[in-house]
Amino acid sequence: MNAQTLDWSDIPYVLAVCEAGSLSGAARQLGVNHSTVFRRIEGVETRLGVTLFERLSHGYIMTAAGEHFFRNALQLRDGMNIIQRELGGQDLRLAGALTVTTTDSLLHCLAPVFSAFQNEYPDIELRLLSGTRLLDLMQRDADIALRPTNKPPEHWIGRNLSPLAYAVYAQKAYLEALQDQPVTEQRWIRLNDNLNQSPMSQITLEHKPDGAGVTLCDSLMGVFDLVRFGLGFGALPCYLGETCHDLVRVHDPDERFNSDLWMLAHPDIRRSARVHAFFEFATKNIRSAGFRLH
Structure with missing residues (x-):
């Protein structure tokens, strides 16, 4: 078998045995039972075709292959921790840039919505672009477009917020x-x-x-x-x-x-926390009675 068949979920078990030096110690560290750790270690060694540990009466000792696995698995764990700390934290804080393109007239009218959104999410860097040119969402000129149109592009996701009279x-x-x-x-x-x-x-x-x-x-x-x-x-x-x-x-x-006011976004970023937050916030506030659009 080759290394491509290694299950990512096995790595924490191998690391725990490397660090604890025993199955029982690894089991306590992971919060599982002794037999689960044993089966995972046996399965990894079988799939890789190597022996990672020497089984001694006083514990498990890493072989040369085990030490090699340990060094590289530590790097993987550190990398995952960095991703969780940096990117996960940003998602919780809803931080980062969000570019919205609209028209001058809609920016004038909806300034209270943009202002309230920025106050609600101060860690988001709101970038507002206005003008007559429809910026290309496919080329990522902007994340979201707020535009009057009767024919929104089919390849974009969006919401019809209101008729415009x-x-x-x-x-x-x-x-x-x-x-x-x-x-x-x-x-x-x-x-x-x-x-x-x-x-x-x-x-x-x-x-x-x-x-x-x-x-x-x-x-x-x-x-x-x-x-x-x-x-x-x-x-x-x-x-x-x-x-x-x-x-x-x-x-x-x-x-x-009449035309319609559409809020549009590229399909690839529909799961962005910032885009989702703006879609929900703008939909609620633009559809409220405070804005007479028709």
Whole structure:
């Protein structure tokens, strides 16, 4: 037989006999009976095809093969202790880096969730990345993605946290100034996205009157800021529009343009304690009544 057939669970029995010098001493150390240690030692020697111990009247003495086994088994035990101490301790403390990618607007809205999570798990180094580019979870640019989408990638694991609705908003003072004015006096702030595929662009194209002025902006938060400071009308996610008391919802949401808020992760890291902790924490808090997403 070769060494590949050695059972890892046999190693502590051999080590105990090496250290105690007897079957009875090893049995006490391991908390098992004498016969169990005897069978394990006999089985290891049979599988390896060597004699690890000389059986003397006063105990078990290591042979040269036994000493070789002892030295290498000690290294294995030390290595396992290091893994348990360093990695096991981190899991208990939920420590280490956790990178979450999301959009600027969701970061603005969900800042209380991120803040509460960081306070709950201070040993986790939370790294928040925002922007319009969907970072690649397959390439490990991020551990978790929080994104609006109707078609999450099939190869990722995830949860649909909430529908996201969109509506047209305008500043109260801006609306009052436009009373009795022709529609050509209106100005609309439109998101400058590729092929007008975003819900915001589609809603703007549907509701903007012919002849009304247009201002283009290449970021959602930019549209939000221009609308709330009174430049004109703008289609916004309700999770942004409803947070600003100076804004009035001009048109109700149209379900045709809804999307969903998905939390996604790579399948290989779904058993990560940090990822699991964030999934559970974010799901509970984002779905709570405190966040009006639609």
